[in-house]
Structure formats: structure tokens, C-alpha cells
Amino acid sequence: MTDCKVCVDAGVCKMKxxxxxxxxxxxxxxxDIKSDCPDILKMSWRLESFSPYSEVEAEFYKSEVYKLAQETPIPHTACPVPSAMVKAIEVAGDLGxxxxxxIRFIDDDSEA
Incomplete structure (x- = not known):
């Protein structure tokens, strides 16, 4: 299995x-989560070990990560951190x- 480390810069909130x-x-x-965001930290206190297969293949509303984000709650739906958690689980589980x-903001398709 492949251990991994991910850094998320969430954007306008400037919380890493x-x-x-x-x-x-x-x-x-x-x-293991280290975050400037108090809501992400609160969510991290409830994290348990994940089955990579179950988590990566789950429908969004059945994902343990997204359930915890809902229950915490993470107040900003566009927060990229829960998605990064699932991505880290995928890589550590040798599934990705x-x-x-x-995610980049562009003015014209030619910038894509």
C-alpha cells in the first residue's frame, strides 16, 4: 500500500x-489531519479507519467522509477538503x- 500526504489550500478562506x-x-x-480550519479539525476528531474500496466506490451520500462532513457540519459545501480526504484514501489504498x-478560474476556453 502507498502512504501519501496531501496539502489543501482551500482558497478564499486561506485555511490550509x-x-x-x-x-x-x-x-x-x-x-491524520492538521488544519487551520476549526470545522475540519472538529470533523477529524471523529475519523476512524476507512476501507478504501468502500469509501472510494460509495455514492456521495453514503461516503463516511461526506457523512462526517454533513454531521460536523462543514458549513461551506464547496470546501475541497472532504474530497481531498477521499482522494488520499484512494491513493493510500492503491486504488489511484x-x-x-x-480547480482554476478562467475567462476564456483558450485558457483551459
Whole structure:
């Protein structure tokens, strides 16, 4: 299994989050979260180990990460941190590759 570390710069709020995903001998993924955001920290206190297969293939409303984001609650639906958590679980579980994800604002299609 591949352990990984992800840094999320959430944008306008300027709060950074570092997610470290490690896999145990049973293939379960544990997340360690360091964040400037109090809501993300509160969510992180409730995180348990994840089955990468179950989490990555879950429908959004059945994802344990997104359920915790709803229950915490994370007050900003556009927050990219829960998505980054799922991505880290995917990579640590050897279900995806380490590849950056980018959201850029553009004025014209030619900038894509």
C-alpha cells in the first residue's frame, strides 16, 4: 500500500489542511489531519479507519467522509477538503495514482 500526504489550500478562506493517509496491515486507511480550519479539525476528531474500496466506490451520500462532513457540519459545501480526504484514501489504498487535482478560474476556453 502507498502512504501519501496531501496539502489543501482551500482558497478564499486561506485555511490550509495537511492530510496524511497511512495504510495498516489489514488494508485499512487512517487519516491524520492538521488544519487551520476549526470545522475540519472538529470533523477529524471523529475519523476512524476507512476501507478504501468502500469509501472510494460509495455514492456521495453514503461516503463516511461526506457523512462526517454533513454531521460536523462543514458549513461551506464547496470546501475541497472532504474530497481531498477521499482522494488520499484512494491513493493510500492503491486504488489511484498520486496526481494533483486543480480547480482554476478562467475567462476564456483558450485558457483551459
Amino acid at each position: 489542511t495537511i492530510i496524511t493517509a497511512t495504510t495498516d496491515e489489514m488494508g485499512m486507511v487512517k487519516l 495514482l498520486k496526481r494533483d487535482v486543480t
